Amino acid sequence: MKSHVWRPLVVVLAVIALVLVAREVLVPADFGIGARGYMYGWHRAGNEQQWKDVKVKYKTAAFCKDCHPDKYDEMKESPHRNINCENCHGPALNHPDDPKSLTIDRSRELCARCHTRLPYPNSGRGVMKGIDPKTHNVGLDCVTCHWPHDPRKEGHKR
Amino acid sequence: MISRRSFCKKSLLIAGGLAIPLSCLELFDPKRLLAEKDEKGARWVFLVDTRKCVGCGFCVKGCKVENEVPYDANVTRTWVERYVVTKDGKTHIDSPKGARDGFPNKGIDIGHGKLEEIKDEDIEKAFFVPKLCNQCDNPPCVQVCPVGATYQTADGVVLVDRKWCIGCGYCIMGCPYGVRFFHPVFHVAEKCNFCYHRITKGMQTACVDSCAFGARRVGNLRDPEDPVTKVIMTERVNVLKEEYGTKPQVFYLGLSKEVK
Numbered sequence: 504m505k506s507h508v509w510r511p512l513v514v515v516l517a518v519i520a521l522v523l524v525a526r527e528v529l530v531p532a533d534f535g536i537g538a539r540g541y542m543y544g545w546h547r548a549g550n551e552q553q554w555k556d557v558k559v560k561y562k563t564a565a566f567c568k569d570c571h572p573d574k575y576d577e578m579k580e581s582p583h584r585n586i587n588c589e590n591c592h593g594p595a596l597n598h599p600d601d602p603k604s605l606t607i608d609r610s611r612e613l614c615a616r617c618h619t620r621l622p623y624p625n626s627g628r629g630v631m632k633g634i635d636p637k638t639h640n641v642g643l644d645c646v647t648c649h650w651p652h653d654p655r656k657e658g659h660k661r
Numbered sequence: 662m663i664s665r666r667s668f669c670k671k672s673l674l675i676a677g678g679l680a681i682p683l684s685c686l687e688l689f690d691p692k693r694l695l696a697e698k699d700e701k702g703a704r705w706v707f708l709v710d711t712r713k714c715v716g717c718g719f720c721v722k723g724c725k726v727e728n729e730v731p732y733d734a735n736v737t738r739t740w741v742e743r744y745v746v747t748k749d750g751k752t753h754i755d756s757p758k759g760a761r762d763g764f765p766n767k768g769i770d771i772g773h774g775k776l777e778e779i780k781d782e783d784i785e786k787a788f789f790v791p792k793l794c795n796q797c798d799n800p801p802c803v804q805v806c807p808v809g810a811t812y813q814t815a816d817g818v819v820l821v822d823r824k825w826c827i828g829c830g831y832c833i834m835g836c837p838y839g840v841r842f843f844h845p846v847f848h849v850a851e852k853c854n855f856c857y858h859r860i861t862k863g864m865q866t867a868c869v870d871s872c873a874f875g876a877r878r879v880g881n882l883r884d885p886e887d888p889v890t891k892v893i894m895t896e897r898v899n900v901l902k903e904e905y906g907t908k909p910q911v912f913y914l915g916l917s918k919e920v921k
Contacts, residue, residue, distance in 0.1 A: 547824070554820055585873040620764075
């Protein structure tokens with residue numbers, strides 16, 4: 504091993520060995536080929552489970568129904584029937600264990616998302632009941648006159 | 662002069678020496694790769710009905726909260742675009758804050774806080790188009806990821822490994838749909854993943870749940886009984902930028918030529 508030809512070869516082999524050892528330490532055991540092959544599925548398999556474990560925040564109206572059947576039934580009979588509770592009440596998160604986590608939005612802006620009149624005949628927006636928020640009872644919350652669970656009923660009394 | 666014996670000996674030594682590290686460097690086994698490819702399970706797809714969308718933006722709000730995308734930052738996993746085509750042939754497009762607050766204004770947002778007013782009688786057609794990650798069958802973002810942080814699962818959803826992403830931004834440049842962005846908190850590439858934590862639990866995505874008009878639907882293409890699959894197979898659906906060959910899996914009903 505004294506030859507000038509062999510010495511660099513030893514260095515090269517040492518570098519390769521070092522890279523392989525470093526790779527063994529740094530790359531997690533589950534890093535490899537997924538179902539979609541090398542081009543699309545080359546990843547850390549454990550990450551799929553990590554994404555599945557993300558906490559669900561919006562629990563849907565079916566979750567609200569168990570404790571608030573009266574509100575649920577009222578909604579189902581109203582023109583607002585397709586709106587999920589959490590669109591206005593905020594995500595259920597840890598509700599009911601943490602009642603304060605609900606963030607109810609009673610603002611005009613929330614109603615204006617759908618009920619600002621826009622003259623768009625080719626989309627569903629054109630046929631929606633709409634007002635001009637610049638002229639329609641400015642300064643008042645919509646829920647003052649319109650009951651949000653069933654807009655045909657009268658709103659909150661002041 | 663090198664002798665024949667010594668030449669043969671040294672050649673064999675070098676060849677043998679080279680062969681050892683090569684076998685150590687085996688990264689994947691093609692046979693295992695084939696065996697793991699199975700056609701069972703789901704293939705998640707999305708169906709957007711642009712005729713039903715009213716631009717309320719509840720989907721954008723729901724998505725931002727569900728997936729912890731900072732609410733006030735001007736980034737979002739899904740957004741809604743407004744198209745107003747006037748009689749002079751011009752198309753006006755806007756999506757203020759990704760339509761997080763809907764479109765409570767007739768004026769078209771032309772940036773810098775300015776609105777362009779369009780007279781009602783000038784409107785030829787106007788509609789809203791929700792957009793999200795297309796979960797392509799040939800995702801360019803996955804191909805360009807140098808570290809394997811963006812990958813596609815067996816059920817077709819493209820996910821981002823936040824621990825593995827180095828933030829190089831290749832995927833953001835590679836996506837022809839511009840659905841990717843940097844997450845302002847995690848500082849890694851971010852995108853819609855069809856609410857993977859919801860659909861794998863048998864739920865709908867947050868945007869589908871918050872849509873009151875049925876403009877958004879998620880389904881399983883490998884289930885012939887799935888109502889979404891039935892629509893995709895039997896009705897005139899379209900995809901965005903088909904010419905790129907990315908095979909998008911978000912299908913649109915009522916798409917117009919102005920939509921890009």
